[in-house]
Amino acid sequence: MSVHDPKALLEHLRRWAQLTPLHIALRHKRQGQWYAWRWIDALRDVERLADGLRQHGFDQHSRLVLSGAFEPNLLLLALAAQSVGAQVLTLADNLDPQALEQQLWRIHPSHAYVQGRLRDWAFTQRLDFAQLLGPVDPAQHLQRWWQPTGETVLWSEEGTGWPDGLGVVLEQWLHSGHGLAFPENLASARRDRSEVAPTGLVLSPERLQHLADEIESRLAPVGSWRRRLCDWAIAHPQGGLRRLLKNRVRTLLGFQRLASIWQPLKAGNEPTWLAEFKRDIA
Numbered sequence: 001m002s003v004h005d006p007k008a009l010l011e012h013l014r015r016w017a018q019l020t021p022l023h024i025a026l027r028h029k030r031q032g033q034w035y036a037w038r039w040i041d042a043l044r045d046v047e048r049l050a051d052g053l054r055q056h057g058f059d060q061h062s063r064l065v066l067s068g069a070f071e072p073n074l075l076l077l078a079l080a081a082q083s084v085g086a087q088v089l090t091l092a093d094n095l096d097p098q099a100l101e102q103q104l105w106r107i108h109p110s111h112a113y114v115q116g117r118l119r120d121w122a123f124t125q126r127l128d129f130a131q132l133l134g135p136v137d138p139a140q141h142l143q144r145w146w147q148p149t150g151e152t153v154l155w156s157e158e159g160t161g162w163p164d165g166l167g168v169v170l171e172q173w174l175h176s177g178h179g180l181a182f183p184e185n186l187a188s189a190r191r192d193r194s195e196v197a198p199t200g201l202v203l204s205p206e207r208l209q210h211l212a213d214e215i216e217s218r219l220a221p222v223g224s225w226r227r228r229l230c231d232w233a234i235a236h237p238q239g240g241l242r243r244l245l246k247n248r249v250r251t252l253l254g255f256q257r258l259a260s261i262w263q264p265l266k267a268g269n270e271p272t273w274l275a276e277f278k279r280d281i282a
Helices: 006-019 039-055 072-084 097-107 129-133 165-176 186-196 205-218 225-235 240-253 272-281
Strands: 024-030 033-038 063-067 087-090 111-114 153-155 179-182
Touching: 006 039, 006 072, 006 165, 024 039, 024 072, 024 186, 033 039, 039 072, 039 129, 063 072, 063 097, 072 087, 072 129, 072 165, 087 165, 153 165, 153 186, 186 240, 205 240
Parallel strands: 024 179, 063 087, 063 111, 153 179
Antiparallel strands: 024 033
8 A cells, every 4th residue: 555645644534523523434334234434433433443553562663464345444444553653555355365374474564454354373463453443332333314415425345456545545535525435345336336326436447447347238239229229329419318328327326426536647548438427527
């Protein structure tokens, strides 16, 4: 992970917790329920996690490796480690256990936080998020009746397999002061995204291409009359049919409120659907 200025990110977190303490900073779907963290909750959790890390011998000389899906626990732990002055690194979340152990042995971090894989390693201290944070009632974050209308929400469905992705997500979230939401898992991403109807996407080029493939799969087969009708509609931007088709696809994918899409400065060839959306947003 590469974060340009960890101190600046922490200052942004403190700023939003002071200016908009009760606004929603993070959302995550867990076991079919949406949970929310206000800005003041996020700051308090980072401070409590930092205290827990220090109790585990964590200091400015420590090195923490993170591996897993992006979600509140992982982001807050990264910020807590940086607040102590430690170095934060990431390993891909799709490594098999043997490859993961080899990578950890090569890096030799002082601490590791690995989601979903329960094996312990003698050469590094494995961190338990719940133990670091201390007793918390999960119900305090549960939101049973939530409508996203009027709320600005960034969306990410990534993990540590995206090189530098954690740094990108943290910067986009904390610089903007917008809420940031995550799906329960990749398999439920489209459904969860439709429930959130995000206003901004923070996704890797690979994930954007995956969405392009998903859109392609929803169009009629190439050569069919319905596909020719779609191609004709797209080629005639002034037509109402084109708008109808695009709006239908947007709603299916949860993009009806989309207003921004993050892209790296040196982006390569972008999917056609992304170029179309960027033109509409502009």
